[in-house]
Amino acid sequence: MSENGNYLLECRGVTKRFGGLVAVNNVDFYIKKGEIFGMIGPNGSGKSTLFNTISRVYSADGGQVFFNREDITHVPPYAITVKGLGRTYQGSKVFPSLSVLENVIVGRHCRTRSFLQDAIFRTPRLRREEKEGREKALRILELVGLADRKDTRVADLPYGLRSIAGIAIALATEPKLLMTDEPAAGLNPKETLTVMDLLRKMRAEMGITIFLIEHNMRAIMNTAERIMVLNYGSKICEGTPREVSADEQVCTAYLGRGYRIQG
Amino acid sequence: MSNSTLKKVLGYVILIALLVAVPLVINNLPGRAYLFHLLCIALIFSILGMGYNLTMGFTGLSNLAHISMFSAGAYVSTILVQRFDVNYWLSFLAGALSAVVLGAFIGVPSLRLRGTYFSIITIAFAQVVYIVERNWFSVTGGTDGLLEIPNISLFGIDFLNKMNYAYLFIVMAVLTFLLVKALVQSRVGRAFIAIRDGADLALTTGINTTMYKIISFLTGSFIAGYAGALYAPLMRFIDPEDFTLGVMLNVLSALVIGGARTFWGPIIGALFIIALPEVLIPLRAYLFLIQGILMVLIIIYFPGGIMGGVYKLMGWWKRRRSAGGANK
Ligand SMILES: Nc1ncnc2c1ncn2[C@@H]1O[C@H](COP(=O)(O)OP(=O)(O)OP(=O)(O)O)[C@@H](O)[C@H]1O
Ligand SMILES: [Mg+2]
Numbered sequence: 001m002s003e004n005g006n007y008l009l010e011c012r013g014v015t016k017r018f019g020g021l022v023a024v025n026n027v028d029f030y031i032k033k034g035e036i037f038g039m040i041g042p043n044g045s046g047k048s049t050l051f052n053t054i055s056r057v058y059s060a061d062g063g064q065v066f067f068n069r070e071d072i073t074h075v076p077p078y079a080i081t082v083k084g085l086g087r088t089y090q091g092s093k094v095f096p097s098l099s100v101l102e103n104v105i106v107g108r109h110c111r112t113r114s115f116l117q118d119a120i121f122r123t124p125r126l127r128r129e130e131k132e133g134r135e136k137a138l139r140i141l142e143l144v145g146l147a148d149r150k151d152t153r154v155a156d157l158p159y160g161l162r163s164i165a166g167i168a169i170a171l172a173t174e175p176k177l178l179m180t181d182e183p184a185a186g187l188n189p190k191e192t193l194t195v196m197d198l199l200r201k202m203r204a205e206m207g208i209t210i211f212l213i214e215h216n217m218r219a220i221m222n223t224a225e226r227i228m229v230l231n232y233g234s235k236i237c238e239g240t241p242r243e244v245s246a247d248e249q250v251c252t253a254y255l256g257r258g259y260r261i262q263g
Numbered sequence: 264m265s266n267s268t269l270k271k272v273l274g275y276v277i278l279i280a281l282l283v284a285v286p287l288v289i290n291n292l293p294g295r296a297y298l299f300h301l302l303c304i305a306l307i308f309s310i311l312g313m314g315y316n317l318t319m320g321f322t323g324l325s326n327l328a329h330i331s332m333f334s335a336g337a338y339v340s341t342i343l344v345q346r347f348d349v350n351y352w353l354s355f356l357a358g359a360l361s362a363v364v365l366g367a368f369i370g371v372p373s374l375r376l377r378g379t380y381f382s383i384i385t386i387a388f389a390q391v392v393y394i395v396e397r398n399w400f401s402v403t404g405g406t407d408g409l410l411e412i413p414n415i416s417l418f419g420i421d422f423l424n425k426m427n428y429a430y431l432f433i434v435m436a437v438l439t440f441l442l443v444k445a446l447v448q449s450r451v452g453r454a455f456i457a458i459r460d461g462a463d464l465a466l467t468t469g470i471n472t473t474m475y476k477i478i479s480f481l482t483g484s485f486i487a488g489y490a491g492a493l494y495a496p497l498m499r500f501i502d503p504e505d506f507t508l509g510v511m512l513n514v515l516s517a518l519v520i521g522g523a524r525t526f527w528g529p530i531i532g533a534l535f536i537i538a539l540p541e542v543l544i545p546l547r548a549y550l551f552l553i554q555g556i557l558m559v560l561i562i563i564y565f566p567g568g569i570m571g572g573v574y575k576l577m578g579w580w581k582r583r584r585s586a587g588g589a590n591k
Contacts, residue, residue, distance in 0.1 A: 055467050081469035095460035097524075098453075106457045110469025112450055116478070119449030120442065126449060173469050 008033045008068060008177050008209050009054070009085075015062035016046070016053045016233075023049040025233035026063065031177070036203060036210040038224030040217075040244075042254050046233040047213045048090050051181050055087050056080055068176070082110045086175030088166040090182050090213075096155035100146055100165055103154050104137035107172025137172060143205075144168045144198060160191040167198065171206075178202065179211040184219055192216055196223045221245065229254065282437070286429040299425035300497075305537040306432035307494050310439045312518050312529030314486025319515070320523035321447055322479040323459030325378070327511055328369050328385040331392040332362035332484040334506035336491025341409050341501065342402065351415055355492040362488025363481050365392070370480035374473065377462075389508060396503040408502025415496045428497055435493060436530070439486055444526055446482065455479050516554065520561050522568025531569050 009031040016024040024046045031037045041047050052058045054065050056077040064073045072080050095103050112133060118126035141147040144164050149157065154165050163183050170178055180199070184192040196219050202208045214220040220227065221241040228238040231253040237244055244250055289298045311333055318324045340358030343349040349357070369388040373381055396403045403409070415422045415431070422428055446452045454475045457465040466472050495501050513536055521532020539557075540550055565572040 057463055057467060076471070077466045078469050078471045081467055087467050089464060093461050093464040095457050095464065097460055098456060102453065106453050106465075106470075107468055109450060109454055109457075114450050116446070116451055116482075119445050119451055122445065129450065169464075169468060 005069065006032050007066070009211065010066040011054065011063065012066075013063035014050065014053060014060055014065060016049050016058055017061045022233050024053060027230070027235050029228050029235065029238065031209060031211055034203065034207065034209055035226065036199065036212060036224045038220045038227040039211070039213045039230065040215070040220060040227060040254065041230035045230040047230055048181055050230070051087060051179055051213065055085065055179065078110065081173050084174065084176035085179070086170035086173045086177070087179040088170050088181060088183060090185065092159070092163040092166040092183075094154045094162055094165050094169065097153065099151050099153055100141065100157070100168075101134070101137055101150040103165055104140050104168050104172045105133050107169040108133045108136060110173055140168050140171050143201070144171070145194070160187045163187065163195065164198070171202070175208060177209045177211060181213045182215060183212070184214060184216050192219050199223060282433050286426050286433070289429070290426050296425055299429050301537055301541065303425065303428045303432050303497050305533050306429070306436050307490050307497070308514065308517060308533035308537060309436050309530040310490040310493070311487055311514055312521070312533050313439045313443050314483040314490065315514055315518055316523060316529045317443060317446070317455070317486070318479050318483035319518060320528070321452065321459065322455040322476060324374070324476060324480060325382045326385050326480065326483070327382055327508070327515070328389040328392070329483065329487055329514060330506050330508070330511040331369065331389045332366050332487035333491040333494070334392065334396060335362045335365045336488030337495040337501050337505070338396065338403055338409070338491075340492035341412050341495045344413060345409065351413075351496070355489060358492035359485050359488035362484045362491065366481045366484025370477055370484070374476045374480065386508065389511065393503055393506060393508075396506065404502070406502060408500060409495075410500050412495050412499050412501070414499075422496070432493060435489070440526065440530075442486075447526075451475070451478065516558055518568075520558060520568055522570030522572075525567070525570035525574065528568050528570040535569070
């Protein structure tokens with residue numbers, strides 16, 4: 001059990017190895033309810049691997065993960081989602097053959113119950129869930145600004161919007177914590193701003209805590225309240241954007257000498 | 264809005280009229296016995312293909328043991344009828360359920376593997392089933408097979424006339440079509456499609472992917488099972504050569520040619536695969552060559568099969584028309 005009830009996510013000594021490579025090395029951190037927590041680090045420093053280990057796409061080789069003070073280190077991934085931990089993937093994974101609306105409806109899978117018998121006999125439960133699901137999905141699409149694209153196949157969306165569709169799927173699972181892996185990668189500055197605004201809006205309007213990986217320094221420094229830095233799988237620094245960018249070690253590892261926060 | 268509803272209703276009326284009319288027309292043609300036989304085989308392969316479309320098409324599980332579940336349905340239902348004097352319709356159900364049991368034996372361990380590894384292990388299982396059928400003489404009749412399978416009878420009507428089979432199989436195909444459609448367009452079916460589109464994303468979207476893969480596999484097995492139970496009395500004779508890997512590849516080609524992941528694909532594909540050798544009688548020696556070339560061409564130029572191509576054309580046509588309307 002975590003001592004602090006305010007921690008929504010807590011990792012203790014989380015380690016993940018690929019053969020001889022220690023991709024995530026004994027990482028400790030916590031995320032408080034309602035904060036936007038950022039993670040940065042050079043390419044290959046283990047950020048995505050840490051996400052995958054927390055969401056149990058990979059099994060940890062050591063350490064523990066607590067969500068809402070519950071040990072989820074060995075809980076299967078789909079059950080973690082049910083508990084309220086949602087995520088997106090680097091490169092914006094979506095369900096490409098389905099429409100934008102259907103993608104979001106798939107996201108509601110874990111909040112609905114209808115099963116084989118409901119499908120075959122078109123029971124009232126199925127009809128109610130289908131109707132509710134559509135409505136809720138439409139509301140999510142309105143929130144993220146994809147409502148006018150609802151019938152487009154996601155594969156046919158421009159890349160910038162696919163990233164938003166990925167966030168919409170995760171939103172549909174009704175997360176308490178949303179982990180999002182480089183949602184602004186490959187986006188132009190305007191699209192990047194839209195995505196960062198969306199993250200802030202989700203926190204403000206829906207009370208969703210955000211865990212954000214981002215390479216765009218200006219975006220993450222302006223969005224996250226606390227940031228941790230990974231290097232070769234180990235945490236080398238943690239603090240406010242100002243503290244992090246002033247840190248000697250971070251500068252040599254990642255930011256480059258002479259980096260100053262802009263904006 | 265009401266215009267499109269009208270069109271839909273009209274479509275259904277035409278379809279039903281067609282389904283009723285085709286057997287009547289065939290009944291007045293010369294060589295009708297053979298034509299009925301072909302139609303019935305095509306319908307059974309449609310049903311088999313619709314089940315296969317659930318696992319292979321919508322869920323993306325490249326299963327090559329589907330034919331084993333078909334054989335289980337055929338053997339179990341026939342053995343119950345012949346040895347134990349069980350009513351055909353009861354043994355029909357038992358055949359379908361036995362296919363589900365076999366599907367669980369094959370699917371549960373195999374589905375731990377992904378992609379090509381999964382395909383290979385299902386081939387291995389299919390070979391085991393085939394070898395058992397060839398060698399378990401006391402039960403399956405070995406290479407001699409099971410002979411003199413009785414005709415189906417329903418409400419006291421003996422199915423001596425093949426037209427009755429045609430109507431029965433049309434009804435079964437329609438029911439299977441509706442079953443697959445209802446499943447695919449539900450929460451369960453969307454989980455299948457999500458697994459095919461991205462297994463990891465599906466998993467972290469809260470879908471128990473292992474469970475849904477098994478459900479898809481078993482539903483496909485169930486459909487294959489009752490297709491087998493329909494096949495045996497139509498043929499009046501079954502042996503292991505009806506259920507080889509070669510036949511499995513025909514089922515696969517039918518799905519690819521007709522269009523996997525579409526509701527009509529398996530039906531169009533089955534009609535195509537059954538009709539092709541008949542159309543090509545003068546070129547019979549080259550049948551496999553032609554079938555192979557066709558398949559390659561379709562995979563290259565119409566990756567969605569015939570139905571995939573049709574839907575693409577329809578979409579293009581609609582866009583063109585609505586663009587034209589906007590210009591006016
Ligand atoms: N499935 C895997 N098998 C083996 N090695 C892996 C696997 N996934 C990641 N790695 C390795 O683990 C290390 C960490 O990779 P990871 O993708 O977590 O980095 P990252 O911080 O997300 O980088 P980027 O900023 O480029 O996304 C890298 O050296 C990578 O090559
Ligand atoms: Mg990464």
